[in-house]
Amino acid sequence: MIPIxxxxxxxxxLFVVGSLGVILRRNALIMxxxxxxxxxAANLTLVAFSRAYHDAHAQAFAFIVIAxxxxxxxxxxxxxxxxxxxxxxxxxxxxxxxxx
Amino acid sequence: xxxxxxxxIPILPFIGAAIALLIGRRLGKNVITLxxxxxxxxxxxxxxxxxxxxxxxxxxTGALVGRFFEAPWIKAxxxxxxxxxxxxxxxxxxxxxxxxxxxxxHVYSTAYMEHDENYTRFFAFLNLFTGSMLILVLGDSLxxxxxxxxxxxxxxxxxxxxxxxxxxNALAGRKAFxxxxxxDFGFLLAMFLIYSRTGTLKYTELAGHIDQxxxxxxxxxxxxxxxxxxxxxxxxxxxAQIPLYIWLPDAMAGPTPVSALIHAATMVTAGVYVVARxxxxxxxxxxxxxxxxxxxxxxxxxxxxxxxxxxxxxxxLAYSTVSQLGFMFVGxxxxxxxxxxxxxxxxxxxxxxxxxxxxxxxLGAGSVMHGLNGEGDIMRMGGLRKWMPHTRWTFLIACxxxxxxxxxxxxxxxxxxxxxxxxxxxxTSGPPTNFLxxxxxxxxxxxxxxxxxxxxxxxxxxxxxxxxxxxxxxxxLAFGGEYRGPAVSSAALAHAxxxxxxxxxxxxxxxxxxxxxxxHESPPAITVVLWILAIGAIVIGFLGIPEVxxxxxxxxxxxxxxxxxxxxxxESASEFWMFAAIALAVSGIGIGLAWVLYGHGPAVAVRNFVxxxxxxxxxxxxxxxxxxxxxxxxxxxxxxxxxxxWKAFDAFFIDLILVNGVGFLVxxxxxxxxxxQNGDLQRYIVALIVGGAVIVGVGTxxxxxxxxxxxxxxxxxxxxxxxxxxxxxxxxxxxxxDWEGDGKFGxxxxxxxxKHTYDKPGSHKIAVEAxxxxxxxxxxxxxxxxxx
Numbered sequence: 001m002i003p004i005x006x007x008x009x010x011x012x013x014l015f016v017v018g019s020l021g022v023i024l025r026r027n028a029l030i031m032x033x034x035x036x037x038x039x040x041a042a043n044l045t046l047v048a049f050s051r052a053y054h055d056a057h058a059q060a061f062a063f064i065v066i067a068x069x070x071x072x073x074x075x076x077x078x079x080x081x082x083x084x085x086x087x088x089x090x091x092x093x094x095x096x097x098x099x100x
Numbered sequence: 101x102x103x104x105x106x107x108x109i110p111i112l113p114f115i116g117a118a119i120a121l122l123i124g125r126r127l128g129k130n131v132i133t134l135x136x137x138x139x140x141x142x143x144x145x146x147x148x149x150x151x152x153x154x155x156x157x158x159x160x161t162g163a164l165v166g167r168f169f170e171a172p173w174i175k176a177x178x179x180x181x182x183x184x185x186x187x188x189x190x191x192x193x194x195x196x197x198x199x200x201x202x203x204x205x206h207v208y209s210t211a212y213m214e215h216d217e218n219y220t221r222f223f224a225f226l227n228l229f230t231g232s233m234l235i236l237v238l239g240d241s242l243x244x245x246x247x248x249x250x251x252x253x254x255x256x257x258x259x260x261x262x263x264x265x266x267x268x269n270a271l272a273g274r275k276a277f278x279x280x281x282x283x284d285f286g287f288l289l290a291m292f293l294i295y296s297r298t299g300t301l302k303y304t305e306l307a308g309h310i311d312q313x314x315x316x317x318x319x320x321x322x323x324x325x326x327x328x329x330x331x332x333x334x335x336x337x338x339x340a341q342i343p344l345y346i347w348l349p350d351a352m353a354g355p356t357p358v359s360a361l362i363h364a365a366t367m368v369t370a371g372v373y374v375v376a377r378x379x380x381x382x383x384x385x386x387x388x389x390x391x392x393x394x395x396x397x398x399x400x401x402x403x404x405x406x407x408x409x410x411x412x413x414x415x416x417l418a419y420s421t422v423s424q425l426g427f428m429f430v431g432x433x434x435x436x437x438x439x440x441x442x443x444x445x446x447x448x449x450x451x452x453x454x455x456x457x458x459x460x461x462x463l464g465a466g467s468v469m470h471g472l473n474g475e476g477d478i479m480r481m482g483g484l485r486k487w488m489p490h491t492r493w494t495f496l497i498a499c500x501x502x503x504x505x506x507x508x509x510x511x512x513x514x515x516x517x518x519x520x521x522x523x524x525x526x527x528t529s530g531p532p533t534n535f536l537x538x539x540x541x542x543x544x545x546x547x548x549x550x551x552x553x554x555x556x557x558x559x560x561x562x563x564x565x566x567x568x569x570x571x572x573x574x575x576x577l578a579f580g581g582e583y584r585g586p587a588v589s590s591a592a593l594a595h596a597x598x599x600x601x602x603x604x605x606x607x608x609x610x611x612x613x614x615x616x617x618x619x620h621e622s623p624p625a626i627t628v629v630l631w632i633l634a635i636g637a638i639v640i641g642f643l644g645i646p647e648v649x650x651x652x653x654x655x656x657x658x659x660x661x662x663x664x665x666x667x668x669x670x671e672s673a674s675e676f677w678m679f680a681a682i683a684l685a686v687s688g689i690g691i692g693l694a695w696v697l698y699g700h701g702p703a704v705a706v707r708n709f710v711x712x713x714x715x716x717x718x719x720x721x722x723x724x725x726x727x728x729x730x731x732x733x734x735x736x737x738x739x740x741x742x743x744x745x746w747k748a749f750d751a752f753f754i755d756l757i758l759v760n761g762v763g764f765l766v767x768x769x770x771x772x773x774x775x776x777q778n779g780d781l782q783r784y785i786v787a788l789i790v791g792g793a794v795i796v797g798v799g800t801x802x803x804x805x806x807x808x809x810x811x812x813x814x815x816x817x818x819x820x821x822x823x824x825x826x827x828x829x830x831x832x833x834x835x836x837x838d839w840e841g842d843g844k845f846g847x848x849x850x851x852x853x854x855k856h857t858y859d860k861p862g863s864h865k866i867a868v869e870a871x872x873x874x875x876x877x878x879x880x881x882x883x884x885x886x887x888x
Binding site for chain 2: 023026096
C-alpha cells in the first residue's frame with residue numbers, strides 16, 4: 001500500500017503550484033485554473049485520509065468540494081466573459097475600477 | 101355650586117394668541133382686533149365673575165380652585181405637582197388689573213399700532229403675555245407661578261425687541277432677558293429650597309408647613325431667611341429693583357403700549373405679588389422683610405433722582421416705574437413686630453393704583469409721540485396743550501395722582517406706605533455690634549427692635565418729592581410753555597409723510613392733517629382709553645380710605661384681609677393727617693419747584709445749574725454710570741472668561757484635540773491602511789496564504805516552543821525537575837535532561853518529571869530539552885541550581 005505521506009506530499013505540491021498560479025499570474029483565467037488546482041489538492045488530501053482511516057465521510061466531503069468547484073468555475077468564467085466583453089482584457093491589474 | 105371655570109381666564113388669551121400666531125396673517129386686521137381684544141375682554145368678564153363669586157359666595161377654602169387638566173402635571177418620585185389654579189382675594193384683584201388694564205391697552209394698541217406691518221404679531225404677543233401673566237397670578241403652586249413668570253419674561257423679551265430690525269431694540273430685549281434670568285435663578289433656588297425642606301410647593305399647603313422652614317438652621321439662620329432672600333433676588337429681577345433694575349429703562353425700546361402694560365402696570369409688579377403671595381415665608385424671617393424694604397426705599401430714591409435729569413419721555417416714566425415699584429417693595433416689606441404683620445395691603449394697593457396712573461402716563465406719552473411722529477425728547481416738545489387737550493388733561497390727572505395729591509388715588513396708596521413705614525419695626529436677635537446698629541436699634545424690653553423705619557421714611561419722602569418734581573417737569577416740558585421742536589411747514593410735513601411712509605408705518609405713527617400744527621390729537625381709541633384710566637386714577641383710591649379717616653370705607657383692606665392680614669398700627673386720625681400733610685407738603689414743594697424751573701420751558705436757572713455743576717448733571721443724566729459699572733464688573737469679566745474658554749477650551753481642546761484629533765487619527769490610520777487595501781486581489785491571497793501558514797505553524801509548534809520551561813525543587817542534594825511546558829497539550833512531547841550542562845543528555849522520556857541526586861555540592865547547570873516527535877523540533881531551557 002502506498003504510504004499516506006506520498007499522497008500528502010503530492011497534494012502539497014499541487015496546492016503550492018495552484019497557489020503560485022493564483023498569486024503570480026495576472027491572467028484571471030489562469031488564476032481560476034490555479035484555484036481549481038488548490039481545490040483538487042484539498043480533495044486529494046481528503047480522499048487520502050479517507051482511505052487511510054477507512055472513513056467515507058471525507059470522500060463525501062470531496063464530492064461537495066467538486067460540486068462547489070464546478071459552480072465556482074461556472075460563475076467565475078461567466079464573470080470573466082462579461083469582463084472581457086466590456087474591457088477586452090482579463091488582466092487583473094487593469095481591473096481596478098472598484099478601488100476608486 | 102358647579103366648579104368655576106377658572107382655567108378659562110388664562111386660556112382665553114392663549115387661544116387668541118394661538119389663532120393669531122398660526123393663521124393670523126390670513127384673517128385680516130379686523131378679525132385679529134376682534135379676536136385679541138375680545139379674548140382679553142372675555143377673560144376680564146370671567147375674572148369679574150370670579151370676583152363676584154368670591155364676594156358673595158365664598159367657598160370654605162377661601163379660594164376658587166381650578167386646574168388645566170386632571171392628570172398630574174409633573175410627577176417624579178414623591179414630587180407630584182398638578183397644573184392647578186387658585187383664585188383667592190389677592191389673585192382676584194391682580195386678575196382684574198391684568199385683564200382690565202390689559203383690555204384697555206389692547207384697545208389703545210388698535211389705534212397706536214394701526215399702521216404697523218406686524219400688527220398681528222404684536223397682538224399675538226400681547227395676548228400671550230396676558231395669558232402668561234394670568235397663569236403667574238392664578239397659579240396655586242410655585243411651579244405654576246413660575247411658568248407664568250417665565251412666560252411673561254419671554255413675552256417681555258419678544259415685545260421689547262418687537263421692532264427687531266433695529267439692533268438697539270434687540271439688544272435691549274436681550275438685556276432684559278439676561279438680567280431677568282439672574283432673578284429667575286434666585287426664584288428657582290428658593291423653590292428647590294422650599295421643596296427640600298417642606299416637601300410641598302403648593303401655597304395653601306406651604307402655609308401649614310412654614311415651621312419646617314423656621315426649624316432648619318443654616319449658618320445660624322433659619323432656612324426661611326435664605327428662602328426669603330432668594331425670592332427677593334427673583335423679585336428684584338422681575339420688578340426692576342436694585343441691583344437688577346437696569347433692564348427696565350432699556351425696555352422702553354418696545355412699543356409704548358408694551359411699556360404701559362408689561363413694564364409699568366402688570367409684569368413688573370410680579371415681584372411684589374410673589375413677596376405678598378409668600379408672605380408667610382417672609383413673616384418667618386422678618387429681617388428679610390427689612391431687606392425688602394431697604395431695597396425698595398433705596399431704589400425708590402435712586403431711580404427718582406435719575407428720573408430728574410432724563411430727556412426722553414419714556415425714560416423718565418421708566419425710572420418713575422422703578423421708583424414706584426420701590427415704594428411697593430417698602431409697602432410689602434414694612435413689618436410690625438408686635439402684631440406680626442406686614443403692610444402688604446398698602447403695597448398691593450399701590451400696585452393697583454399705580455397700574456392705573458402709570459398706564460395712563462405711558463399711554464399719554466405714547467399719544468404724544470404718536471402725535472409728534474415719534475419725537476420722545478421732552479426738550480423738543482412744549483405747548484402741546486393747545487393741540488392735544490385730551491392727552492394733556494389725562495396726563496395732568498395721572499401726574500397729580502402719582503405725585504400723591506389729595507384726593508387722587510396715589511395719595512391714599514402712597515400715604516398708606518409712608519405711614520406704615522414710620523411705624524415699622526423689624527425683630528432682630530442679639531445685641532448690636534457696631535455704632536450704626538446702635539443708632540438704629542433701640543432697646544425694647546428684652547428684644548432689639550430696628551427702628552429702621554425712621555430712616556426709610558425720610559428717604560421715601562425725598563423720593564416722593566423727586567417724583568412730584570420730575571413728573572411735573574415732564575408735564576410742563578411737554579405740555580406747558582411754547583413749542584420748542586423743529587418748525588413744521590406744510591411742505592416739510594408733506595415731504596415727511598411721503599418720504600417716511602415706511603418708517604412711520606413701522607413705528608405705528610399716524611398722520612392725519614397737513615395743517616401747520618406740529619402735533620395732533622390722537623384718535624378716540626386712544627383718548628377714550630386715556631380718560632378711562634385717568635378716571636380710574638382718580639377714583640380707585642377711594643376704595644382704600646384708611647379706617648382712621650372714615651371707618652368702613654377701607655374696602656380694599658377689608659377685601660384682602662382673608663389672605664393678607666392688615667398692618668395694625670396704632671395710628672390715630674390726627675397722625676394720619678400729619679403724615680398726609682407732610683407728604684402733601686413735600687409733593688407741593690416738588691411741584692412748585694418744577695413750576696418755577698420748567699413752568700414756561702426750561703428756565704435760565706436750570707441752564708445755570710447745569711453749567712455750574714456739569715459733573716453732577718452728567719452723573720445723574722448718565723444714570724450714575726451704573727450700566728458702565730456693571731459692564732466693568734460683570735459683563736467684561738464674563739466676556740473675558742468666555743473668550744478664554746472659547747479659545748482655550750472650545751477652540752483648542754474640543755475643536756483641535758478632540759474633534760480634529762479624532763479626525764486626524766482616523767484619517768492617519770486610513771492613510772496607513774490604504775496600502776493594505778489596495779484592491780490587488782493577488783496580494784490579498786498572498787496575505788491569506790502567508791497568514792494561514794503562520795497560524796498553522798504557530799499552532800502546531802507552540803507546544804514545543806514553550807515545552808522546555810521547567811521548575812526545580814532542591815532538597816539536599818536531590819533535585820527534582822518538572823517541565824510544565826504549555827499545559828495540557830504538552831502530552832505528546834518527549835523530554836530529556838542534561839544534569840551537568842555538559843551536553844550529555846539523559847534518556848528521552850514522555851514524562852516531564854525528572855529526579856537526580858548530585859554527588860558533590862555546588863552549582864550545577866541543568867538543561868531541559870522538549871522534543872516534538874512529529875516534526876522533530878526541539879526547544880531548550882537551562883538554569884543553574886545550588887546543592888549542599
